[in-house]
Amino acid sequence: MKVFVTGAAGFIGSHVVDAFLADGHEVMGYDNFVTGRLEFLKSARGSERFTLIEADLEDRAKLNAAVEGRDLVIHLAANADVRFGTLHPRKDLEQNTICTWNVLEAMRLANVNRIAFSSTGSVYGEPSMFPTPEDAPFPVQTSLYGASKLAAEGLICAYAEGYGIEAHIFRFVSLLGARYTHGHVVDFYRQLRDHPDRLHVLGNGKQRKSYLHVSDCVRAMRMALEKARGKINIFNLGTDESCGVNDSIGWICSSLGVSPAITYGGGERGWIGDSPLIFLDCAKIRSLGWTPELSIRESVELTVRYLQGSGHVTA
Amino acid sequence: MKVFVTGAAGFIGSHVVDAFLADGHEVMGYDNFVTGRLEFLKSARGSERFTLIEADLEDRAKLNAAVEGRDLVIHLAANADVRFGTLHPRKDLEQNTICTWNVLEAMRLANVNRIAFSSTGSVYGEPSMFPTPEDAPFPVQTSLYGASKLAAEGLICAYAEGYGIEAHIFRFVSLLGARYTHGHVVDFYRQLRDHPDRLHVLGNGKQRKSYLHVSDCVRAMRMALEKARGKINIFNLGTDESCGVNDSIGWICSSLGVSPAITYGGGERGWIGDSPLIFLDCAKIRSLGWTPELSIRESVELTVRYLQGSGHVTA
Numbered sequence: 001m002k003v004f005v006t007g008a009a010g011f012i013g014s015h016v017v018d019a020f021l022a023d024g025h026e027v028m029g030y031d032n033f034v035t036g037r038l039e040f041l042k043s044a045r046g047s048e049r050f051t052l053i054e055a056d057l058e059d060r061a062k063l064n065a066a067v068e069g070r071d072l073v074i075h076l077a078a079n080a081d082v083r084f085g086t087l088h089p090r091k092d093l094e095q096n097t098i099c100t101w102n103v104l105e106a107m108r109l110a111n112v113n114r115i116a117f118s119s120t121g122s123v124y125g126e127p128s129m130f131p132t133p134e135d136a137p138f139p140v141q142t143s144l145y146g147a148s149k150l151a152a153e154g155l156i157c158a159y160a161e162g163y164g165i166e167a168h169i170f171r172f173v174s175l176l177g178a179r180y181t182h183g184h185v186v187d188f189y190r191q192l193r194d195h196p197d198r199l200h201v202l203g204n205g206k207q208r209k210s211y212l213h214v215s216d217c218v219r220a221m222r223m224a225l226e227k228a229r230g231k232i233n234i235f236n237l238g239t240d241e242s243c244g245v246n247d248s249i250g251w252i253c254s255s256l257g258v259s260p261a262i263t264y265g266g267g268e269r270g271w272i273g274d275s276p277l278i279f280l281d282c283a284k285i286r287s288l289g290w291t292p293e294l295s296i297r298e299s300v301e302l303t304v305r306y307l308q309g310s311g312h313v314t315a
Numbered sequence: 316m317k318v319f320v321t322g323a324a325g326f327i328g329s330h331v332v333d334a335f336l337a338d339g340h341e342v343m344g345y346d347n348f349v350t351g352r353l354e355f356l357k358s359a360r361g362s363e364r365f366t367l368i369e370a371d372l373e374d375r376a377k378l379n380a381a382v383e384g385r386d387l388v389i390h391l392a393a394n395a396d397v398r399f400g401t402l403h404p405r406k407d408l409e410q411n412t413i414c415t416w417n418v419l420e421a422m423r424l425a426n427v428n429r430i431a432f433s434s435t436g437s438v439y440g441e442p443s444m445f446p447t448p449e450d451a452p453f454p455v456q457t458s459l460y461g462a463s464k465l466a467a468e469g470l471i472c473a474y475a476e477g478y479g480i481e482a483h484i485f486r487f488v489s490l491l492g493a494r495y496t497h498g499h500v501v502d503f504y505r506q507l508r509d510h511p512d513r514l515h516v517l518g519n520g521k522q523r524k525s526y527l528h529v530s531d532c533v534r535a536m537r538m539a540l541e542k543a544r545g546k547i548n549i550f551n552l553g554t555d556e557s558c559g560v561n562d563s564i565g566w567i568c569s570s571l572g573v574s575p576a577i578t579y580g581g582g583e584r585g586w587i588g589d590s591p592l593i594f595l596d597c598a599k600i601r602s603l604g605w606t607p608e609l610s611i612r613e614s615v616e617l618t619v620r621y622l623q624g625s626g627h628v629t630a
Binding site: 085086089090093097098101104105108124125134135136137138139140141142143144146147148150151153154155157158159161162163232234 | 400401404405408412413416419420423439440449450451452453454455456457458459461462463465466468469470472473474476477478547549
C-alpha cells in the first residue's frame with residue numbers, strides 16, 4: 001500500500017511512519033518542519049520505501065502533486081499548541097481546519113479515497129458523561145483547538161458522504177512515549193531538571209486526565225484501519241483509567257528521585273479552554289480486539305526515561 | 316441598542332432588520348448583495364435609524380470598521396445553497412466558516428461582546444432521535460453546508476469561552492414566508508407557473524421536513540436574546556409538526572388551483588447530503604414562552620400567496 005503521512009516528522013507521525021514501513025508499505029512523509037524534527041525520521045530515512053517531502057499544507061500545488069497515486073492518507077499535521085490558543089486566534093482555523101480541507105481536496109482531485117485523521121478528546125468540550133463515548137451528547141466547544149478539530153471532522157465526514165471517501169477519525173487523549181515534545185510531563189521534567197527542589201503546577205492539581213502510550217495508539221489506529229471498513233469510522237483512543245495531575249507528579253518525582261516543594265496556580269482549569277477531565281469511553285475500539293499494553297503510570301515513567309536520555313528537551 | 320446585521324438584505328436578515336427598527340433600535344445592515352436584494356430593505360431604508368454597508372465579509376478592513384461601536388451582532392450572512400454543495404467544495408468553508416471567524420475577530424478587536432447566529436438543523440446530520448433535541452447524540456455531518464455551520468458554531472463557542480462573548484446560536488428548520496427566495500416551495504411554484512399540468516419532484520416525495528414561518532422565527536430570536544442570558548445559548552427553532560413533501564405539494568397545488576401529473580426522481584434523499592427528515596425538538600425555546608403562531612400549512616399557503624404577488628420569481 002502507498003501511504004501518505006502528513007506531520008510525518010512529528011511525535012505521532014514519525015511512529016506511524018515507522019509502523020507502516022515495518023509492515024512493508026511504501027510511505028511518503030510530508031512535513032513543514034515547523035515543529036517536526038528530522039531526527040525522528042532517522043530510522044525511516046534508512047528505508048528505500050520511504051520518501052520525504054518538506055512542504056507546507058498551505059502549498060496546495062505541492063500537496064496536490066504529492067497525494068497523487070497514494071492509497072491511504074494519514075493526516076496528522078496540526079497545530080497542537082492547545083494552551084496558547086487564545087493568543088493566536090487564527091492559527092487553529094488555518095492549520096487544523098483549512099489545511100484539512102486542503103488535504104481532502106487534494107484527495108478528491110487525485111481520486112484517493114481513504115483518510116485517517118487525528119482528532120482529539122477536546123472535541124467533547126466539557127462533557128456531562130464520563131467516560132465519554134463517541135456518541136456523547138452534542139458537545140459545546142471550549143477551545144479554539146477543539147473547535148478547529150471538530151470542524152475538520154465535519155469536513156471529513158461531508159467529503160466521505162459527498163465524494164465517496166472512507167474515513168477513520170480518531171479522538172485521542174493526550175499521548176505519551178518516545179519523541180514526546182510538549183505537554184505536562186515535559187513541562188514538569190524541565191522545571192525539575194532546572195531546580196529539583198520546587199515545582200509550579202497550573203490549576204489546582206486536581207484535574208484528572210487520561211493518557212495513552214503512542215505505541216498503543218498507533219497499534220489501535222492500524223487495527224481500526226484494517227478491521228473497521230464502514231464509510232465513516234469514529235473511535236475514541238485512550239486507556240480505561242484516568243490519573244490526577246498530582247498522581248503523575250508523584251510518578252515523575254519518584255522516577256527522578258526528587259522531592260520538590262509544590263505550588264499551585266489554582267483553579268479548576270490549567271488555562272482557558274482546558275478541560276478539567278478528559279476521560280474517554282474506549283469500548284468501541286476495544287470491541288475490535290485492541291487493548292492498551294501500558295498503564296498510564298508506565299507511560300509516564302517511560303516518558304521520563306526517554307526525556308532523561310534524549311537531547312530534545314531544550315529551552 | 317446598536318445592532319449590526321450581516322446578510323441584512325437576505326430573506327431572514329431583512330425581517331430581522333425590520334423587527335429591530337420597529338422596536339426603536341439603531342440598525343446597521345451589511346450585505347454584499349450577491350444574493351441579497353435591495354428591495355427587501357425598502358421599508359428599512361425609510362428609517363433614519365438604518366444604515367447600509369455594501370461590502371463582503373471577506374473584506375476584513377471594512378468589516379472591522381463597521382463592527383466598531385455596536386452592541387449586538389446578528390450574523391446571518393451565509394452561503395445557503397445547500398443542494399449544490401458538492402459542486403463547489405470550498406464555498407461553504409469560505410462563506411460560512413471563515414467569514415464567521417472574520418465576524419468574531421472583528422468583534423474581539425472592537426470589544427463587541429454579543430452575537431446571535433443562524434445555524435441549521437442540518438448540523439444534526441441524519442439524527443437517530445426525532446424530534447431532535449439540542450443535546451442529541453454527537454452528530455456525523457452529511458453535507459458541506461452542515462459541516463460549515465457546525466464549524467462556525469464551534470468557533471463562536473470557543474470565542475465565547477476564550478474572550479468573554481455572549482452567544483446565541485439558533486438551529487433553524489427551513490423557513491417560509493415573504494421574501495422567501497429558494498427552497499422547495501419556490502421550485503414547485505416555478506414549475507407549476509411554467510407548466511401547470513406537470514410537476515417533477517426530487518427524491519421519492521416521502522421525505523418529511525419541518526418548516527417555520529420567518530415571522531415566528533424572528534420573534535423567537537428576539538425573545539431568546541432578551542430572556543436567555545447565559546454565556547452560550549443554543550436553541551432549535553421549528554414547529555412541533557412535520558409535513559411530507561407530498562402534503563406540501565397538495566397545499567401548493569390547491570392554492571394554485573392546479574392538478575399536475577407528478578413524477579418522482581426517486582430515492583430517500585432529494586440530493587447528496589439531503590436529510591430524509593429534519594424535525595427539531597423545540598421544548599427549550601418554548602420554555603421561554605414562545606410558541607409559533609402559524610402552522611406549516613399556513614406558512615406554505617402564505618408563501619405561495621407571496622410568490623404569486625411578487626416579482627421575485629425569475630429564471
